Amino acid sequence: MAVGDIIVPYCHAKLYKRIGKINMIKKIYASYDEQIIRVYQAFSNEIADEALKLGYLGNKFRLNRMTWIKPSFLWMMYRSGWATKEKQERVLAFDIKIEGFREMLQSVVLSNYDETIYGNCEIWKKMKEKSEVICQWDPDRNISLEPLDRRAIQLGIRGEMVYKYVNTWTVKITDITNTAYKIKYLYDIKRTDEIELPIEKEFSLSDKEKFILGIKER
Numbered sequence: 119m120a121v122g123d124i125i126v127p128y129c130h131a132k133l134y135k136r137i138g139k140i141n142m143i144k145k146i147y148a149s150y151d152e153q154i155i156r157v158y159q160a161f162s163n164e165i166a167d168e169a170l171k172l173g174y175l176g177n178k179f180r181l182n183r184m185t186w187i188k189p190s191f192l193w194m195m196y197r198s199g200w201a202t203k204e205k206q207e208r209v210l211a212f213d214i215k216i217e218g219f220r221e222m223l224q225s226v227v228l229s230n231y232d233e234t235i236y237g238n239c240e241i242w243k244k245m246k247e248k249s250e251v252i253c254q255w256d257p258d259r260n261i262s263l264e265p266l267d268r269r270a271i272q273l274g275i276r277g278e279m280v281y282k283y284v285n286t287w288t289v290k291i292t293d294i295t296n297t298a299y300k301i302k303y304l305y306d307i308k309r310t311d312e313i314e315l316p317i318e319k320e321f322s323l324s325d326k327e328k329f330i331l332g333i334k335e336r
Contacts, residue, residue, distance in 0.1 A: 143268040144255050144333045146321040148189035154213045154289060155321070157187040158194035160201065166208035169291055175284045185280060187212070190270040191316045192259040200302040201295045211292040218287030222251050222273055223327050229254040232332050250279040253331055261305060261313065
């Protein structure tokens with residue numbers, strides 16, 4: 119280490135790397151009604167076939183691992199490469215109970231340190247290690263899968279939250295892989311006027327939920 123070098127604390131290192139994007143708007147856009155909200159996950163054919171047959175994620179899905187759910191359709195398309203990436207060949211839509219989704223939101227620990235929420239880096243790290251819900255905000259995507267100037271949420275769930283998600287909160291599972299293929303095909307041949315994307319609207323959050331999620335009003 120040279121004289122004059124600045125030592126950046128661990129918790130702030132990622133913050134400095136993100137400083138150019140830190141003010142991007144954070145909002146949850148999703149397809150939902152008063153009772154149900156739709157989230158997306160991508161799986162291998164084996165896991166997807168079993169889930170569709172049973173109506174819930176079966177034994178081929180490992181309950182003891184963290185799994186990530188995404189309300190944004192186009193972010194799911196970006197993540198899965200329009201359902202072409204290895205072990206992400208099938209995109210499933212999970213219609214889950216609103217109360218379950220809100221329970222997850224209210225149990226969140228952010229993936230990145232926020233001093234205004236946690237106050238202390240060590241406290242945040244311990245909370246993150248124990249938390250059953252991790253929230254990560256990533257740039258949302260447009261139809262070209264280019265980043266927008268707002269962030270989309272994805273939730274990593276584990277432990278009891280995964281059990282509830284699979285066995286209590288999931289109402290319906292739909293295979294939307296062919297929908298993804300069709301949209302990508304129409305986009306590639308420049309027939310974009312025929313593309314029908316899922317209707318997503320802003321999900322209303324309480325002040326408490328906004329604070330937990332690190333959403334700061336401008």
